[in-house]
């Protein structure tokens with residue numbers, strides 16, 4: 047599958063409360079991951095737009111679902127990153143409520159791109175989110191970010207251990223998408239997976 051030419055990519059709105067969600071008029075993909083995992087960089091890389099999504103210097107400060115319209119055909123949704131201690135408990139609870147409700151009920155959500163740092167192993171929060179997402183029948187695409195930082199041996203070990211942790215959700219090592227915003231590794235493969243889901 048050829049990757050699409052991106053003719054338009056624009057920020058649409060930030061959603062802080064469920065009633066602010068745009069109508070489910072376009073199929074959408076959401077991008078989920080721990081703060082600093084490389085989510086904004088990945089979205090910019092997929093869209094070939096350097097500064098569309100702000101690459102954060104202050105992690106954990108975006109608390110909204112940011113909607114981008116792509117080629118007037120899809121929405122890409124940058125979800126707030128989780129896992130930062132500086133964020134208060136009350137804020138974390140709000141994060142959970144908004145995001146989980148969105149995952150459970152959003153009709154136009156066709157794929158969740160789940161970004162993982164291959165230098166860490168999935169923690170309780172990640173396992174919890176996988177459990178919820180697969181329980182709701184969501185298509186989840188596992189992506190290992192900043193691939194350029196790992197040597198071949200480290201990659202093999204990371205893929206094995208991460209696949210093992212996510213095994214209960216049917217994830218295999220072969221299915222993990224290695225991605226680098228720096229080298230563009232994995233861009234075509236991720237686009238192919240996304241297109242398949244967005245067209246389903």
Ligand SMILES: Nc1nc2c(ncn2[C@@H]2O[C@H](COP(=O)(O)OP(=O)(O)O)[C@@H](O)[C@H]2O)c(=O)[nH]1
Pocket residue numbers: 079080081082083084085086087088100101102103105127191192193194195225226227228229
């Ligand atoms: N080496 C490398 N660094 C990356 C890559 N992607 C993101 N980064 C860096 O990781 C940091 C966090 O990136 P960002 O996209 O803001 O992560 P977010 O918080 O998940 O949105 C920034 O300093 C980026 O430059 C990558 O593929 N390779």
Ligand SMILES: [Mg+2]
Pocket residue numbers: 085086087100101102
């Ligand atoms: Mg970001």
